[in-house]
Amino acid sequence: RIGVPGGGLVGPGPLWGRTPQPAMESVDPSKMMPNSTSSSEPQALTLHWTLGINKDVVAGVHNLSDAESSDMFYAAAHTGVIFDYNTGVQRLLQGHVNPISATAVSKDKKWIVTADTGPDSMMVVWERESGTPVKTFFNPHPYGVHALDIAPKLQYLVTLAAPTPSSDPNASQPEMSREGKSIQKDGEHGETADYQSISVWDWPSDHDGPICTAAVGTNDVQTCVLFNAWDTHEIATNGKRRVFFWTWDVEQPFQFYSPALAPRDFKQRIGDYTQTIFLPDSTQAATGTIDGDVVIWDLSLIVDGLSRPDERRAVKIIKLCPDISLNVLQVHEKARVVIGTADGAVRFYDYQFRVQAWFEDLLAGSVKSISFERHGEEDDFDPGISSVGVEDDFKCPNFLVSTGSALVVLVESKLFYELSPENRRGRLVLQGLDSPVHGLCCHPQLPLVAVCGYSGFLHMWNYNTRSLHLVKIFEKLVPHILQFSPDGKLLAVGFTNGHCKLLKSTDLSEVVSFRDSRDCVTHIAFSSDSSHLALAHADRSLCLYRYAHRPNDKNFPMEWMYSAKHKSHWRPIVGLCFAVPEPGKQQRLFSVGEDRRLVEYSVKSSEFGGLQVVSPDTVVEQEARPTGCMWYPYCGGKGDNQKVLTMNDEYKFKIWNTVNRSCRKTALAPTYGGPITRMTPVYAEADGEEQFMLYATHEKVLGLVQLPLDGNPNKCMGLIAHPGQIASISVDYQGQYAFTCGGSDLTVNQWLIDPQPVANASVMGGGGIEPFVKLLDGGEDGAFFCDMKDYFYYSQIRSQDENTTKARVLDGMIPVEEIPHLMCALGYFPTQLEITNMTNEVKYSKFAETSEYVDRIGFDDLVKLYVNHRPVFAVGPEQIKQAFDALKRHEPGPLSREAFLNLLTSHGEKTSLEELERCFEALVGDSAINRVLDEEVEAFDFAHNVLGLAEAEADESQEANVAQAECSEWAGNTTLAFSTVAAQ
Numbered sequence: 009r010i011g012v013p014g015g016g017l018v019g020p021g022p023l024w025g026r027t028p029q030p031a032m033e034s035v036d037p038s039k040m041m042p043n044s045t046s047s048s049e050p051q052a053l054t055l056h057w058t059l060g061i062n063k064d065v066v067a068g069v070h071n072l073s074d075a076e077s078s079d080m081f082y083a084a085a086h087t088g089v090i091f092d093y094n095t096g097v098q099r100l101l102q103g104h105v106n107p108i109s110a111t112a113v114s115k116d117k118k119w120i121v122t123a124d125t126g127p128d129s130m131m132v133v134w135e136r137e138s139g140t141p142v143k144t145f146f147n148p149h150p151y152g153v154h155a156l157d158i159a160p161k162l163q164y165l166v167t168l169a170a171p172t173p174s175s176d177p178n179a180s181q182p183e184m185s186r187e188g189k190s191i192q193k194d195g196e197h198g199e200t201a202d203y204q205s206i207s208v209w210d211w212p213s214d215h216d217g218p219i220c221t222a223a224v225g226t227n228d229v230q231t232c233v234l235f236n237a238w239d240t241h242e243i244a245t246n247g248k249r250r251v252f253f254w255t256w257d258v259e260q261p262f263q264f265y266s267p268a269l270a271p272r273d274f275k276q277r278i279g280d281y282t283q284t285i286f287l288p289d290s291t292q293a294a295t296g297t298i299d300g301d302v303v304i305w306d307l308s309l310i311v312d313g314l315s316r317p318d319e320r321r322a323v324k325i326i327k328l329c330p331d332i333s334l335n336v337l338q339v340h341e342k343a344r345v346v347i348g349t350a351d352g353a354v355r356f357y358d359y360q361f362r363v364q365a366w367f368e369d370l371l372a373g374s375v376k377s378i379s380f381e382r383h384g385e386e387d388d389f390d391p392g393i394s395s396v397g398v399e400d401d402f403k404c405p406n407f408l409v410s411t412g413s414a415l416v417v418l419v420e421s422k423l424f425y426e427l428s429p430e431n432r433r434g435r436l437v438l439q440g441l442d443s444p445v446h447g448l449c450c451h452p453q454l455p456l457v458a459v460c461g462y463s464g465f466l467h468m469w470n471y472n473t474r475s476l477h478l479v480k481i482f483e484k485l486v487p488h489i490l491q492f493s494p495d496g497k498l499l500a501v502g503f504t505n506g507h508c509k510l511l512k513s514t515d516l517s518e519v520v521s522f523r524d525s526r527d528c529v530t531h532i533a534f535s536s537d538s539s540h541l542a543l544a545h546a547d548r549s550l551c552l553y554r555y556a557h558r559p560n561d562k563n564f565p566m567e568w569m570y571s572a573k574h575k576s577h578w579r580p581i582v583g584l585c586f587a588v589p590e591p592g593k594q595q596r597l598f599s600v601g602e603d604r605r606l607v608e609y610s611v612k613s614s615e616f617g618g619l620q621v622v623s624p625d626t627v628v629e630q631e632a633r634p635t636g637c638m639w640y641p642y643c644g645g646k647g648d649n650q651k652v653l654t655m656n657d658e659y660k661f662k663i664w665n666t667v668n669r670s671c672r673k674t675a676l677a678p679t680y681g682g683p684i685t686r687m688t689p690v691y692a693e694a695d696g697e698e699q700f701m702l703y704a705t706h707e708k709v710l711g712l713v714q715l716p717l718d719g720n721p722n723k724c725m726g727l728i729a730h731p732g733q734i735a736s737i738s739v740d741y742q743g744q745y746a747f748t749c750g751g752s753d754l755t756v757n758q759w760l761i762d763p764q765p766v767a768n769a770s771v772m773g774g775g776g777i778e779p780f781v782k783l784l785d786g787g788e789d790g791a792f793f794c795d796m797k798d799y800f801y802y803s804q805i806r807s808q809d810e811n812t813t814k815a816r817v818l819d820g821m822i823p824v825e826e827i828p829h830l831m832c833a834l835g836y837f838p839t840q841l842e843i844t845n846m847t848n849e850v851k852y853s854k855f856a857e858t859s860e861y862v863d864r865i866g867f868d869d870l871v872k873l874y875v876n877h878r879p880v881f882a883v884g885p886e887q888i889k890q891a892f893d894a895l896k897r898h899e900p901g902p903l904s905r906e907a908f909l910n911l912l913t914s915h916g917e918k919t920s921l922e923e924l925e926r927c928f929e930a931l932v933g934d935s936a937i938n939r940v941l942d943e944e945v946e947a948f949d950f951a952h953n954v955l956g957l958a959e960a961e962a963d964e965s966q967e968a969n970v971a972q973a974e975c976s977e978w979a980g981n982t983t984l985a986f987s988t989v990a991a992q
Contacts, residue, residue: 052712052725052765053746055100057474059459060084060755061414061440062108066232066283066336066376069410070113070120072136073381080379080408080416080437081120081136083108085753086731088122090139093418093437096474099139104130105708107731107753109170112158117382119162125152125170126731133165133211143211148218154204157243159235165209166243167218171229172203204230206245208256222262226250236286237339244293248280251295251305253320267305267321274325278303283337285345287359293320294361296334296347302326302361326361329353335375342404348375354409354419356402365402365424369432373413380405414440414754439476445749445756447490447501448736451513455740457747458499459756460487466501466516471745471758480516489736491532493541500541502529508543510568520568524551531584535595540611541568542597544581550574550599552611552619572619574609577601582685583637586611587650587666596622596666598652600637604629606654606664626669630841632656635706641689641699642715653717657683659880661717662845665852671845672852675876676719676783680726681709686734690761691743700763702746704734710748710759712766719876721783722773725766729757777868780875792834796874799833800867821864824850830870836878840917846877885951885958892947902944909937931955 062068062083072079078094086108088101106126113120113136123131129152133143149169156167207218224230228247236242243254254264271277279299286293293305305320328334329349336348344364345357352375353368383405404421411417416438426432443463450457455472466487468478482503489502492513499511506525509518522543531544541553552571557564579602587596595611608622628634633656640651640663650666655677663673677684682705690700690712699715711726730750738747739761746759773779778788785792803826804818822830827850828843838846850869851861865873895911896903912919921937929935931954940954951957 050762050765052762053710053727053729054760054762055087055102055757056745056760057098057471057758058084058087058089058100058755059441059469059758060445060750060753061410061416061438063376063410063412063414063440063442063754065109065111067338067379068111069377069379069408069416070111071379071381071406071408072113072117073406074117074383079136081111081113082410082416082438083111083122084440085750085755085757086124086728087755087757088120088134090120090136091438093416101132101134101139101141103132103141103144105728105731106152110153110156110167112156112165113379114158114162115160116162119158121156121158121165123148123153123156123167124731125154129153129170131156131165131167131209145209145211145216148207148209149205154229155231155233157233157235159240160237161240163210163212164235164240165211166233166235167207167209168224168230168233168245169205169207206230206233206243206254206262208243210258219258220256220260220262222254222264224252226252226266232281232283234284234286238286238288242286244284244286246281246284246295251281251284251293251303253293253305265316265319267319269303269322273322276325278325279333282334285337285339287345288339288343290359291320294337294345296337298333298350300327300329300332300334300349302328302334302337328357328361329355333374336378338378340380340404344404346378346407348378348409350374352411354378354407356404365404365421367419367424367432367434369429370409370411370417370419370434372409372415372417372434372436373411375409376412377410378407380407408437409434412442414442416440441754441756443754444735444752445754446488446735446751448738448747448749448756449490449492449499450738450740450745450747451496452492452494452741453496456513457738457740457756458490458492459749460490460501462486462488462504466490466511468513468516471740471747478516480511489529489532491534493534493538494536495538498538500532500534502532502543504528506545508532508541510541522551522553522568522570524570524573525549531581533584533586533597535586535597535611536588537595540571540586540595540597542584542586544584544599546580548575548577548579548581548601550576550581550584550609550619552597552609574619574621576607576609576621576625577603577605579603582634583654585637585639585652587652588639590650598637598639598666600628600634600652600654602633604632604634606634606637606652608666624669626664627841628654628662628664628671629656630839632658632660635683635685636687638687641701642695642717653687655684655687659683660876663717670848670852673717673849674845675717676721676880678703678711678713678721678724678726679880680711681705681728682707686737688737688739690739690746690763692741694743697767700761700766702737702739702761704729704737704748707733710734710737710746712761712763714763714766714770719872720770720773720779722779723766723770725769729759730755777871780871783875784871796834796871797867799830800870803830821866822870824863824865827865827870827873831874831877834874834878836874838877842877846873849873883957885948888951888955888957889947892945892950902946905938905941905943905945908941908945928954 068083070081072081079090079092081090086104086106090099104124105128106124108122109125110123118136120134120136129147131145131148131153132141135142148167151170154168154170156165158165204224205221206224207221210219228250230245230247233245241255241257245252250266252264252266254262256262269278279297282296284293284295291307295303303322304324306323308321308323333350334347335350338346340346348354352370352373355363356365357363402424406420409417409419417434418437419434423432441461443461445459445461447460455470456468456477457471458468460466464482466480467476470477486504487501488504491500496513499513501509506523506527508522508529510520511518525545525547527545527547529543530546533542539555543551551573553568554571555566555568557566558569581599581601583600585598589595597609597611600606606626606628610620610622635655635657637652637654640653652664652666654662659677659679661675661677662671665672684703685706686704687701690702701713703713704710708728709726710729711724713724729748730753732753733751735749735751746761749756781788803822807823807826808816824847827846831838850865854862892903925935928940932940934940
């Protein structure tokens with residue numbers, strides 16, 4: 009479940025992300041091969057290509073190559089990638105919703121195992137050839153999998169649970185028996201969430217749980233796990249300070265021991281452990297450290313009183329690479345130990361740790377994984393000898409080295425004999441992103457996408473040829489946001505320290521640099537004619553720049569110059585956009601902030617200094633927080649196309665007419681994964697139902713919604729695009745591809761857009777009010793819908809005077825003045841601002857077509873109005889407490905009755921004492937304020953005893969909202985009448 013309040017998926021539209029999907033192949037377009045997928049149904053958004061790699065996953069890159077193929081496997085965020093580094097083909101293994109934290113490949117390269125860490129974690133076994141998931145384990149451990157290994161005989165997997173998150177206050181340590189046996193506890197898969205555990209899985213069987221599991225009895229988080237290739241029933245794990253040796257059998261408890269090692273034992277400091285390996289043809293094991301030492305564990309007949317003769321203990325320490333971390337240790341089947349170090353070197357040793365070969369000129373960064381290609385039986389490599397003499401040639405299969413700099417290098421053994429260091433560096437086969445990526449923008453006229461990262465790089469990629477077009481490195485500056493000018497000539501780069509640089513898009517040379525704030529640039533907007541540039545900063549300041557003659561003298565050349573600066577918001581700015589001006593009209597700029605205000609600026613007056621705010625500001629929300637704004641691309645008819653679209657954190661779209669500042673439309677937004685924070689049109693010229701909008705939530709979800717925005721849940725879709733934050737989105741100039749970047753997940757995804765499935769779903773979902781009725785509690789056959797019709801009929805009678813005996817003629821319409829009373833009867837109690845918004849929405853609903861106002865509304869339109877305007881979540885005691893905290897300015901203690909009444913009668917939408925008395929009479933049967941309210945008013949007491957709200961009811965309504973796309977439990981709950989007295 010993704011992050012919606014209440015913990016569930018919301019909305020009837022499609023949201024995919026949990027079930028593993030067959031691999032989708034993404035091919036280099038230059039080879040004219042179609043994008044193939046085994047999915048039978050077309051998808052509105054299909055992952056086409058992914059740029060990036062989980063660079064910090066140890067042993068996360070696997071060489072799948074052999075004599076016939078040049079494949080490699082790695083993880084990019086929550087996607088597994090099978091990549092042919094010779095042809096450029098990607099096959100994408102999708103299904104995880106969290107970042108992939110552990111991977112393994114079988115010895116014969118036929119099976120791939122992926123696992124992730126986080127809520128709703130999964131472990132999936134994939135068939136490499138077809139990219140098909142063959143076995144899925146849901147929630148293998150409470151917090152996911154930290155490390156895993158696959159046995160050489162294929163049948164078994166071993167996993168280490170991810171440690172308890174530091175945010176979990178209930179973490180505790182497991183109990184261990186004195187004999188070294190773990191004490192099992194009840195829970196899912198035989199474990200609880202309070203400790204790290206180790207489990208063995210028989211994945212080809214029908215058994216969904218582990219065949220053996222145990223608690224790891226130490227505070228030292230275990231980070232490495234390995235089967236003994238010569239005895240599958242033995243496993244080694246290690247953390248930073250402890251090494252465990254485990255033995256297991258089917259339906260038998262784990263046995264383990266952990267040899268002690270102290271600095272005094274060898275009279276030297278022992279660095280933190282990195283990885284452990286078993287040495288073949290012996291009882292020895294070896295563990296690397298961050299200090300460059302190797303600790304050898306072996307059986308010893310010397311009795312020291314601490315260990316048994318059948319248990320390994322530290323017998324010696326070998327100093328291999330002083331003060332250089334041994335990141336990767338593995339045993340290569342040709343009688344060698346291979347070690348990758350933090351200085352970027354790969355060295356080969358025999359089993360006595362005598363060096364045989366070394367590759368120290370790769371210069372690719374700290375080694376994170378080493379993986380050899382699979383060679384056939386006929387390949388003639390060195391036999392298992394203990395040393396390499398001068399007359400012996402060093403040979404080994406080609407191997408891949410991945411590094412902490414997000415690079416993957418292909419190394420051949422013959423490079424060992426190259427004399428020139430330049431010739432010993434290997435071949436770069438994959439370049440990922442080495443730092444968080446928050447800036448992304450597509451060129452408005454060419455197949456180019458610009459990407460910037462926190463390490464200072466700016467890359468411009470040609471996404472058709474998948475080649476790096478231009479590169480620029482910023483020294484001592486951290487780029488955060490990118491934006492091309494509409495004419496495509498300039499690229500604006502905003503930095504975390506407030507700098508903004510304008511670069512030529514042809515060669516990334518600098519045109520001009522600004523710095524008029526010392527805080528991060530959060531939003532960049534160009535005017536439609538590329539003559540003005542607006543920046544919003546984290547300190548809430550807005551800066552305007554213009555391209556003009558200095559000083560307004562045409563004898564001077566045109567240049568970019570500072571125009572104005574203003575702080576019009578008292579909370580962070582969340583949206584910034586220029587209007588698309590009508591011919592002959594001046595430029596207008598809009599910003600929206602978390603202070604719930606939409607501010608308009610006059611750009612023309614700024615030519616002579618200052619940034620004039622057009623008064624008054626528009627209050628767009630009363631309780632919800634805006635999350636973004638954009639110029640609404642849907643014209644909707646003549647003379648009514650000057651609109652700004654705002655989004656808020658209560659899943660609502662609001663469309664504002666910028667001429668008279670009225671709200672022309674409120675619509676239910678897609679409710680997948682949290683409030684929408686970013687939107688952009690898919691097509692540059694389309695309008696009406698031909699136009700679609702690409703949207704993203706703050707985390708995880710990317711989707712499409714069809715215009716016009718009307719709250720129809722069938723006109724939108726969403727999928728999990730990134731495992732965490734979605735830092736930026738962009739659409740290419742043809743509307744064919746969407747691009748997203750995931751910030752700290754170090755990936756950029758390219759999505760193929762096909763809006764036809766969304767359009768088809770809109771048609772198949774029914775017309776009129778059918779999609780909206782399904783969102784009501786009980787649907788068309790429910791009691792609530794019947795009550796709506798009854799109330800509507802009664803409103804028709806009421807509007808024609810109840811106290812009459814004359815024959816009535818009912819036309820199926822009611823006056824707009826009846827809308828507030830109907831909404832209250834249905835359990836939604838709108839404020840005065842919400843009543844005004846609803847009235848304006850009905851009043852201007854036909855204005856674009858007929859230029860006339862509407863003052864009556866039919867039943868179908870009323871249903872749509874109710875579904876779109878009602879709150880997504882019901883009010884419960886906790887919300888009342890939050891309101892009281894705000895009234896008290898979060899000061900401790902109860903609120904005095906006098907202060908409470910003063911606030912209600914003199915602030916906001918004021919309520920008179922007479923209205924309060926009528927409300928108390930309706931709520932508790934007593935109109936005397938002094939008897940209903942104590943001297944000190946406490947939030948929960950007020951919620952329970954005056955408003956009649958109960959915790960259980962609130963919880964049930966919350967769950968019902970989440971499960972049924974906000975089908976709220978407000979219906980009939982007239983005890984909330986107090987909350988908006990003014991509506992009556």
